[in-house]
Amino acid sequence: MKKLSWFNRVVLWINIVLTVLTVISYILPFMAPKVFPILSVFTLVMPLMLVFNAIFFVYWLLQFKRQMLLSGLVLLLGITFVSKLYRFSSKDREPVSGDFTLMSYNVRLFNLYNWLPDTDIAKKIPAFVKEQNPDVLCLQEYNKVGNNSFSQYKHSFIYTPDKQSGQAIYSRFPIIGTGDIQFPGSANNVVYADIKKGKDTIRVYSMHLQSIKISPDIHENIDEQKSKVIFYRISEAFKRQQLQAEIVQQHKNECHHPMIICGDLNNSAFSYVYRSVKGNMNDAFEEAGGGFGRSYNYKYYPARIDYIFTDENIEVKKYETFSKFINSDHFPIMTRLGFTKEED
Template sequence: MVFWLLAGVLCLQVPPQEFWPAGFVAFSLPGALVLNFFFLLYWVLSRSWLFVLPLTVLLLGWNYYARLLAINFEQEPPKGAKALQVLSFNTHMFNAYLGQTPKEAEAAKEMIEWIAEHPADVYCLQEFYSKRHSNLYNTISKIGVRYNKHRFFSVANVDREKGDIGVAIFSIYPIIEKGVINFNKSSANRVIWTDLDVKGDTVRIYAAHLQSMSIKSEDIENTYSAIGNEESFKKEGRNLARRLRNGFVARGEQVNMLLEHVRESPYRAIVCGDFNDIPFSYTYNELAEVMENAFVKAGTGIGATYNGPLPFLRIDNQFYTSGLRAVGFETHHEMGLSDHYPISATYVVEPRTEEAR
């Protein structure tokens, strides 16, 4: 178990595009962490000195346990502090492709209204969908224009109904500058960024949508149903493994491009979105090495954000650089109409020192 843990931690440092099997070893790390905890309980209850080994592993690897489970007390921004609340949400195109039944239309309307009326200062929306001449899906108008929000929408695709699909940022604060990080011509995934004037301080906001895992619920169901049929199970297992491998490799390249841009930013930054990778991945690890994670610093519990057949997955995150401090984090499980749950975080914009000015 200890060797498994060590291998998993080492594989977090390995770019999957250079050695893709490392992605699978890192992906299994939560199993080793949970097993170590049960070993600790077992040896303590057995009154054996061997409890020292799993206890030592737990203490040395506490930062990795914190990625699994956050324990923080509720905080409030200090009186007079400059606070900024950011909402991130993969809207799943407001379920526009699930059918135009009255039930689906009502769900889309509810989702759009929930976002439009959320008290966050900034919205970062992935798989955003807007159709100008639609009473239901004219989301730019319903979320941005109606509430006088500044906005930036980068369109990745246009569907047959002339609806736009992409990544969007809405803000109550003025947008000074904006841009797009395109990964490659064939990919709809991208990162957009805006520099916001937050009461005299410039804060750069990134809204990221990295390569999908491309695993549908039927893929998982097919794999489970194939258990007992060796040939069918191998076929479905290889299919899942191939999709995971392709995702590991693509996201490894994409996060490097994103971090290169973040490092060159002259402003403090918040990087949020759908990263399509768990906290035990090269993608997450690279981001966590240069930034703090808002859930780890201010959240509570497991914080699962994927609303699908695989439970306990946290694949949506908010990271931030120095000069900011997370004082609140929430996973909005009450909004379960997308295949992702929204997340919001409240930040204190720390006063700049004279040297920084």
Template sequence: MSKLNLFNKFVFFINSIVATILLLSYLLPYVEPERSAFISVLSLTVPFLIIVNILFVIYWLLSVKKQLLLSLIVLLIGFNHIASLYRFSASKHVEDDANIAVMNYNVRLFNLFKWIPNPDVPFEISQFIKDKKPDIISMQEYRPDDGLALQEYYKFEVLSGNKIKNGQAIFSKFPIINKGSIEFPNTYNNAIFVDVVKGKDTIRIYNVHLQSLKIDASTDPLKNETSENLFKRVGNTFRLQQAQADLFLEHKAKSQYKVIICGDFNNTAYSYVYNKIKGDNLNDAFVEAGNGFGRTFNFKFFPVRIDFIMADDNFEINNFKTFEIGFSDHFPIMSKVKVK
């Protein structure tokens, strides 16, 4: 440190703070929001912290200073966190006639309130789905719309609300032999499921929509709200998400079938609810077969991945792709999986 000039001493001081916060954030998936909601909120900043630490490594590398070791070591310790943010390898792409193409998409009410200057969003989404040919489609913030043309699918939807009926839906090209809903108290969010038959296999598909953070993707969250109020609101949301995840897992534990989970968790891969739902026997399709940032939410400040497809150990994950199309504030994701 003695060989650093005054400016670089200040840079290293900031570097030390950011590296320490990132190191502590590695514990966040194991901290229950019910115990410390304030600390859990930090999970939203992990993508930003990773990117800033990478920039510090580059800065010290270009300056030929050993201080690069601080952020580099912290990043290496949390290599799995980096893998959840960015996949350096090429996308896995295994074509197999036995593949099941599973899509997840938060459709944001098919642009009901004209957030996007496009009057044909339901039709555009229909055309997109027809082009990609998924076998299973899981939709959040769904509402019945005459412009959505998916006649070749079986469908299960659960709707609520007074003026505008909306909720979750699952579309399947395979016959649905059972279906149901897991109700979350005091909210319109819930989880639904269907059991579908493909050949000799019965597969349970879950569509999970956890409590929303209610953050507008196009604006600065602090612009219209103080940081104190924002942390309090998000902390309360994380507590609700924890309770909702517990209800979902209680239901899932009773399933005797092979399981695929789709959904909008409204939280990142560094959160307690993601870690809890994923557990030890589910595989994140992006981590197994994706590449790049894999962002699923059109947040303008840094890449955010809050929509997921997971499959249990009965499946091989042969492909994953995010489609950055502008029909919602979320991007659709699709994975191709095969029963082992």
């Protein structure tokens, strides 16, 4: 410490504070948000913490200072979190007979309230889906505007409890069972369909968990009072999400079919909610994705809040985020899957 310049001493103290906050954020996914609701907000900024730790590591490394060990050890301890943030290469295995594709997309009511100036979005989304041609399609924030737009699918389950917003599952394969999961005190929900593919029956869950109600332009005109409101709103949403995630966890524990869970969790991959819903399933992005996997159209932050989780005996062969298709506040995500073994 004595050999450091005054500037490097300041940098070191900032580095130490960041290290402590990062270690705390590593623990938060294992702690229920209702215990420390305000602290749970830190999981949203963990990607920035990891980036800043990497910057500090390089800063000290270039000076050959042993202080590089501080952020270096933190990054090493959080290596599993780094893989959730960024994948350096994607996987794309050759398709084989028996593979199938699934797309998940929050369509934001097909722009019903003209959030975007384009008036043709209700036509562009079905056209895009037809072009990508997924075998199974899961749509969140679905509206009856889309009822006659996906005629290429013979089987569907459409659920719109408030006649305005709901969810839909479309499938090329027969749907032999359907259902929904209602959350107390919330308009959000989960729908599921048991899909028959050859000899296999797959349960596909499509979910839309509690929104934190933060718009993409949150960074504009922010002040102290607004910051307090935002923190409170996020912490309250996280508490609701915890209850919803635990309901989903209990429901899927009673399912005896291979499962795929997809949809909009409205939370990061570093959260208790993500960990609770995912359980021991595979994250398709981690298995075959590349880059940040950004699924929410926030200008300055690579937010990944939409997911596809797969059963352990379902292999993820390809994963793609369509981040250039801007017709909602979310981007479509799609994966190609195959069974590693036949269902008994």
